[in-house]
Amino acid sequence: MAVNHHELTKQQFGDQAQAYLTSQVHAQGADLVRLAEWLSENPAAAVLDLGCGAGHASFVAAGVVREVTAYDLSEKMLDVVRQAARDRQLSNISTVHGAAEQLPFADGAFDVVISRYSAHHWHDVALALREVKRVLKPGGKFILMDIASPGRPVLDIWLQTIEVLRDPSHVRNYSAAEWLQMTQQSGMTVDKLLTDRLTLEYSSWVERMKTPEVLRAAIRFLQQQTSEEVKQHFLIGEDGSFTSDTIMFQTQA
Numbered sequence: 001m002a003v004n005h006h007e008l009t010k011q012q013f014g015d016q017a018q019a020y021l022t023s024q025v026h027a028q029g030a031d032l033v034r035l036a037e038w039l040s041e042n043p044a045a046a047v048l049d050l051g052c053g054a055g056h057a058s059f060v061a062a063g064v065v066r067e068v069t070a071y072d073l074s075e076k077m078l079d080v081v082r083q084a085a086r087d088r089q090l091s092n093i094s095t096v097h098g099a100a101e102q103l104p105f106a107d108g109a110f111d112v113v114i115s116r117y118s119a120h121h122w123h124d125v126a127l128a129l130r131e132v133k134r135v136l137k138p139g140g141k142f143i144l145m146d147i148a149s150p151g152r153p154v155l156d157i158w159l160q161t162i163e164v165l166r167d168p169s170h171v172r173n174y175s176a177a178e179w180l181q182m183t184q185q186s187g188m189t190v191d192k193l194l195t196d197r198l199t200l201e202y203s204s205w206v207e208r209m210k211t212p213e214v215l216r217a218a219i220r221f222l223q224q225q226t227s228e229e230v231k232q233h234f235l236i237g238e239d240g241s242f243t244s245d246t247i248m249f250q251t252q253a
Helices: 005-014 017-022 030-039 056-062 075-087 125-135 153-166 176-185 202-208 213-225 228-234
Strands: 046-050 067-072 093-097 110-116 136-148 189-200 242-252
Touching: 030 056, 030 110, 030 136, 030 189, 030 242, 046 056, 046 125, 056 067, 056 075, 056 093, 056 110, 067 075, 075 093, 110 125, 125 136, 125 176, 136 176, 153 213, 153 228, 176 189, 176 242, 228 242
Parallel strands: 046 067, 046 110, 067 093, 110 136
Antiparallel strands: 136 242, 189 242
């Protein structure tokens, strides 16, 4: 049976919701420390966590701002967020279900919109960014954290290929230049931008998405057969572990 992209994304992530809650890659990181610092500038803020996943960015935000709306395409992810928020006694988190490209919120509803490790699944990033701009108050902030494309074609095609082999709901990792262009076109201006590297341990990386064995074999084959330029950039290890580029930026609406 044919499914559209949103249905595919819900299928991919629904059954893996608990795995994302306990994933060390998602539960910790320098970007979450920076997120708390950036949000602490506006403790009275109403924050939207767009594509909240298992809620790690929401939990950090809830510790420093007035209220957080955790928003995701997967109802099962939102169930995990609600339970984890109760377990952590975070009473200022509410959950709403929906897609990034069609936000069910009024114009100017939020002081800050945040998004972490979600945008590479969005069906239409340009439309989603226009929606972000719409729901932000004048002068509001958008903070994004995601895996980034290195920008160079030989590195980019390798990254996108292994990503979609692992997870068919993957759309694209965008480069810093692409993000700057897309945010500018949506009417927002980037005023802070940081890049970093993230080490991904191979076995847990594929296990989180329950990647079928045949596709795991294809990923390993591509890792072993690729050029030295790719191997060195991504620091591909003997066990398949590798290091990706990440980006974190903040815009003014």
